[in-house]
Amino acid sequence: VLAGVCEGLAAAGVPIWRGSLGMRAIDPTVRAMAVFWRQDRGVAAERTSHSEGEAQYRRSPISYLQDRGLLVHRWRLESGEGCQAYPILNDLRGEGATDYLMWLVRFGGLTASAMPGVAISIATKRPGGFTDDEIARFAAVLPALGLACYRISLSRTTGDLLSVYLGPMTAGRVLTGEAQRGIGRSVTAAILLADLRDFTALASREDPLRVVGWLDEHFEALGGPIAERNGEVLKFLGDGLLAVFPAGDLESAGADACGRALAAAEEALERTAALNARRRAAGQPELDLDVVLHIGEVVYGNVGAARRLDFTVIGRAVNEASRVESLCRELGRNLLLTAPFAALCGRESVSLGRFALRGIKNPIEVAVPLAPGSRT
CATH class of the missing domain: 3.30.450.40 (GAF domain)
Structure with a gap:
């Protein structure tokens, strides 16, 4: 112009x-x-x-x-x-x-x-x-x-x-007219669920404004690797987040989505470790990051009240990932893969067993990835 x-x-x-x-x-x-x-x-x-x-x-x-x-x-x-x-x-x-x-x-x-x-x-x-x-x-x-x-x-x-507020993929759908409650579609996606361990205790004893600054630093360490691998953060859950890597067809694209999600999770953990090292050197509190990776079918669309909607994913796979996250502390692991995810991600892994989880009908097998090039 x-x-x-x-x-x-x-x-x-x-x-x-x-x-x-x-x-x-x-x-x-x-x-x-x-x-x-x-x-x-x-x-x-x-x-x-x-x-x-x-x-x-x-x-x-x-x-x-x-x-x-x-x-x-x-x-x-x-x-x-x-x-x-x-x-x-x-x-x-x-x-x-x-x-x-x-x-x-x-x-x-x-x-x-x-x-x-x-x-x-x-x-x-x-x-x-x-x-x-x-x-x-x-x-x-x-x-x-x-x-x-x-x-x-x-x-x-x-x-x-x-x-910025919804994510590029979701924003594109809203701008093309998908703004009506109840509109959604079923998609297969790799799911990344992350949580900052012991954040609630930290927030209760520290100045709220300082806590917000620390939280932003951790979310930056998480969000960057996700966006760089074409994942999308759907929502921040207080001291955690939910992100997806759409797979399209499980047979043909599931491995790619899982590989990207695993790479994002590992880089986020590396960035978090570096952030905690800087905090430790400055005499500031550290926060451990727990990440769960799963894959499954989710419903992606509008949920909420008539005039206040949330464009998000719901479904059994999301619930399963949420329950598996509670095992991170119990097993002393910062990164857990479900068996379906481990089978597709292209990395050797070691099973930690099957676990009965609250609200989930069948026990879920979880695993940890080996370093690239390692053998079981």
Whole structure:
């Protein structure tokens, strides 16, 4: 969109050398997004994290307009105006820019406080800068350009936030219309159930805000390996999580799903061990991680009240995995595989026996994986 506007006006005689769009993001890791067009380079995009966002904002001309409640301002770079206060203007002047204008186009609606609008700028290298007529021609397209930015950013924000809160796979299904209660489908999936041992006791004696920070660190150690292997975290269960690796057909794809789930679990345990080592060195409490891996048929869909739904998996296989997790402490193991999972995961394993579990009709056999290359 930005390239089309700038190139169109340039072709009509407006001497635009550089244009930009910048706006706030509603995202857990990204504070702001910007798109840049340059006559000699085309389009480039940039994202700013929350950690660096405030400092970058203060170095930007956007802060000048926001702090003063202005909707437009002009800096004549030929005379050095604004170059000491804003490094980007000094850089552009060094590249030959002579004139720079910025507008703020306000957004309305529910996102107005978090995503208030878009900052749009243009610059030229022509001596003397833009004429009043050229500025007016660009200003005339601002309402349409601002509306396009709003619609695009709102659409992307909706998809991104659904992905953050529901997971990419689930978000995709919701966005394609699967929002009615009772809609679901039966799928075969490898199930990963994880739990932080003794978390309840830790939470009862430590400062809640510190506990939340520690919990986030552990979930990061878990969530990264799962996402990297195309698994999906369906929900966080207080001090644990439930994730699935859809297998499609058990015969043809079960081994692949189980292999990915096992690799994710082992890496999560390695990351947790490294995290605990850092905690130990800092005199902070450690938390052991227990993981159970199972495979079976689950129902994947909407469950809940009419106006408050949860897109999740339910079924016997999920219940079985939950019951097996209670064996981790009893057996002194951080990673347990059910027999069906062990048979498909492509790794040698050692059976620990069959166990009767509460609420499960038949005893379940569990195993532990051997290191790659080991033999029973």
